[in-house]
Amino acid sequence: MKSVLCVVAFSTLAVSSVIQQSPESRKPLVSSAALEHDITSKNLFKRAKQLYKIAELGVEEYGHPTRVIGSKGHVGTVDYVQNTLSKLAHYYDVSNQTFEAVTGNILNSSLTLGDDLLPASAMSLTPPTKDKAPVNGPLVLVANLGCDESDYPANTTGSIALISRGECPFGQKSANAGKAGALAAVVYNNIAGNLSGTLGQPEANHVATFGITLEEAQPYITDLKAGKDIPASAYIDAIVKVVATTNVMAQTRGGDQDNCVMLGGHSDSVTEGPGINDDGSGTIALLEIAVHLAKYKVNNCVRFAWWAAEEEGLLGSDYYVSQLSEEENLKIRLFMDYDMLASPNFAYQVYNATNAVNPVGSEELRDLYTDYYTAHGQNFTYIEFNGRSDYDAFIVAGIPAGGIATGAEGVKTEDEVALFGGTAGDWYDPCYHQLCDDLTNLAIDAWEFNSKLIAHSVATYAISFDGFPKRIKTPGVKRNKLRQSNYLYHGPDLVM
Template identity: 65%
Template sequence: MKSLLSLVLLSSLAAVSAVQQPLQPPNHEAPIRTSPQPLVDSEKLQAHIHADNLLKRAKELYKIAQLGVEEYHHPTRVIGSNGHRGTLDYLYSTLSEYSDYYDISNQTFDAIVGNVFGSRLIFGSSQMSAAPMSLTPPTPGKEPVYGPLVLVDNEGCDPSDYPKNTTGSVSLIRRGICSFGAKSEAAGRAGAIAAVVYNNYPGSLSGTLESPSKYHVATFGLSNEDAQPYIKDLQAGKIIPSYAWIDSIVRKTGTTNIIAQTKGGDQDNCVMAGGHSDSVSEGPGINDDGTGSLTLLEIATHLPKYSVENCVRLAWWAGEEEGLLGSDYYVSQLSPEENMKIRLFMDYDMMASPNYAYQVYDARNERNPNGSQELRDLYTDFYTAHGLNYTYIPFDGRSDYDAFIKHGIPGGGIATGAEGIKTRAEVAMFGGTAGQWYDPCYHQLCDDVSNCNLTAWELNTKLVAHSIATYALSFDGFPKRTGIKSDSAVEDSPYHGPDLFM
């Protein structure tokens, strides 16, 4: 951590949530300076990347996450915490050492943050393995509530789905059709004292209620497998007494995006890359997304050795874990003219999963803004040139590229995997363990320094450097922007951020 004073100043900035400070574009009146540095070169920029330096930064970030212990009782960098304020200070103070090369901006906005301190769900005499939804309210008075378990018709999206005996009950609701927040609100309006949403696919279920409502009730996610025996009993007319308890808070906080843009290069043609600076409340988030944030920071410290033909804009988003809040806010504040200056956006989220696969977002031009596929092919060409395998993963709105592609900006990115299950075929391609998550510590307390695969991290950081250097040098052959609206069909998805919302 470079400066306690800057931590205090930045913490104060984030705390003043009533004052919006939109990003100011660089001063274009001053002539672009003639740089003594050589032009950026991909191979030379990659040569500065070493796993030891990345590991050193990861250890520093974990120390910063420990600033969250006092409030959260464990290390965390969730927005609104001292751990996140310390992260912002570390990013800002490091970038400030290169203020002759970058214009550095803070962009503060309001956000909603939640924390669950404890929970329990019991059906009959069995304690359930249920996960409280993100941004769930507590049970009344943060005390346990008791009532019969009641099965809701259909997907619980319509008031008519709730039977007359919903009042005073714990509602059991099937996932689907509408958002988790809409289900919680409908249950609350019908008189339920708590809600449990069960999955309609194999596996556990966690998600977010998103924007708070006064009608939301304490809400859990439950696997389909755990729910089925109780559904059958309810359908057979059995009465199942239930117990629900959640101790949580949901509050408003101010938080901050950090943007660094090169002073040099064509300011009307910018290559942009971003990662998110926050973690979930449950852990320190060193892989998710400390690795993405630190990848960009490490590259940002070496790029000043070179001049660029096109401007480079780097972003560290806040509030990604709460639903892509920072990137959504950023794009919403762009004028049409500023939007058009961004030739493409590259998203870097989770670069070093321990059971990794080299994953490339399957961004195709027919479904996304023109240029997304060219970016996808740059990544795959890099892996191929290095004799490495790769896989395509859905481009489904799960990370900070979402707002960009919805506003006509080509996008893409790479990752190494989250809670998905690694297959035997992928073990043959990448090594690792079949049947386990790519990141077994995803969104957990164990996402610490030991959770990072340094081989994958160094290789992917070199690829990120290659992607930035390539477009900082030239956009030759890359499609020109034609408008701020995408002509392609960006599909709706059950994600807005890493948590399911429906």
Template identity: 60%
Template structure:
């Protein structure tokens, strides 16, 4: 394997990977004919679960927080955002832990270019007001010269998804565009092509609007999101023919860096039928990300460690994605570059993002076969059956593109997963089901500096790691009752249902 701990800089990984002379996304060695590993007993779910301990999980969490602190000189606080020392050392840690497990796994790296953005300052003035809900879109370019720009506000026709929606007199002015139908990036690009100096996309309801422009375009202009509540009075003035002047200011930067996914696959097990699961190795820039998604990454490490005590009938592939917080970059790259025959070998993908939120709920993605590739619903029901067998409550949450399962579903691979909640508000009913406090976020430290070791709930993390172990053991032993793979089934239906690509709204 390529052990990252042996590499001085993460930027050198691409060169090392090229020397391996193998397709990215594929194992580094041929899989042996035998499907079981040595004389070890066949995987057993109860035995595998019994090896999981909360003490070991928290030892790993303490180590991970120490790695995040290595970014303090660069960022002023602990973080594991891509491009940081904390993330580089996270990758080293994961690789070295897999390396310690000997020849049970073969592992490889998958370097890729990742776009990341930072916003340093911003301000939007509409007429005489400074709307509190104004929020720069992720990956927005700065205003010209990183200075304030001034121009009248122009209401764009319809939802701003066609060039004809943008008035001819938009040059040197600020486009005011309604959310809907097409992506935020497309609206910003069309506004730029029409000559706008900035764009404001307002929500179709009273709520605030925070999203991403996605893949950078040379035509993108500095773009804000705005709540429908703040937009309402402005729309009335514009429709009445009143002039609304505006000032827009964004100081930001959008850069492309190199980072890498890490993949580890069992040497044993049928390579034509692979159980795949993943978590993301990065955090946001604002904090160390011990729950999001240190908890998922470390859960995978713990399960991978104890799996070595058993043999498997189907291969098991673990993935640690980079760039999830920037918009699912690593998982997108992985699936997009998979040859079709390799795609077909993945029988299902399981996503584990945020396993121990402090104000947790046991959440199961509501993946159905009606909208998703066949097998997604059976995976969902496996989680439900396990919670019920333990006498635990659970709740369904939307399968809406907010984590790394997204690329798999779009490319015909059945998927699902569990979570414990992010910035959503716990209901009174959920307080009765899971404890905690109604009216608060599931994770009050979501994407903040306080997402440290103390931010992970021990009970939820242990329970869910045991469930992850069960999910691996179930399918590593048999796919007999699981549907056969189909080709790209339901991808279009799924895409129609999703509004997110990672944590960002995209349209």
């Protein structure tokens, strides 16, 4: 009888040993040093070349490479991410979310005021002019900022309305112009610089809408105030449509499933180009890190996300967060946003996410980034945490967030040249939202360095949240203060 009991006991121990020595449990615990070592510029650029080939799938429909939502280039991007992750099904639970989003394509446009053909930009999600043909009428100056229907004079009917930027969204100005009978609208900037914005969610009263600079507008404003008549002609051929598009998520099977570090980048580009820096650099960095993380064990779960429709106004991340229950919301200890990591005229930029106006923990994440730059002898600069990328929905929902970037259409200063090199007076990314955002538009060394920093951020929190603030059940309270103050963006384009 004793011998039988001994055999049973031995068998139980053997089974227990097998369970404890599963393949996942035998993996080493992730470390920053190990995961950073796995990231190389060679592999990042190899994936960039694959992504550019995928963008070329958009040529047939758009006439050039693009990964805009609804295009074959974006469908191919989503497939590429999912296919890569499917080979790691033992390590990740991979899921997706399909949702509807509005996208647009401006095929052609022109604006003539008086005798001058202006270099105007048609606004994102603008409708076309009537019958997709030129419309002609007098230029009419709108009072105040065009935010109230009473700002539009009686002679707006049949005219092209000239409106100042400010106070309310561009979409509201366009709709008010349409209600007043305008054939088209031209919004001019109220500060120096170009004006490229979005009308946002389409509505019936929107009219074809352009953006111009204050310098371009000033002579016409002066003439109109002096009572002069200015003939105008506007033309936009554009398509606005609703498409189905997809977010992709991958979460480690291992680690504490109630305490997750989450990070994301967007998988789409603008219509105008292939988006190899914006945000191919983030898409690829996350995918490369996800592949190598599968070699290691984690204590806390890690959740990767590739958002769709960021360029249309953060639609994918907004949708994702809107679907979280309170319980699932609280499982996300922090969200890290990685959008544009390889700008050619780069600066190492850290979102200035303070706890004073954001969920507590955002500042601790900010400091992790700055500590890393400092420890590696690199300069950095703080940039506004103003809603331009996919972190926005998370901080509104009370989830600590932050991130790094290398710059978009902002102009590099002499002081920044002293810190990072490059060219003063040029954009950080001279090909931002353009066709030339291709394989030649990458600062490879900066991309590799920032990708290693992402690996460090993943490993740090995958190991432990010790010292990191616990989540509290008061989502969005502090963020509302920022929402109420000069909130110009929801996504990469100006909204007001």
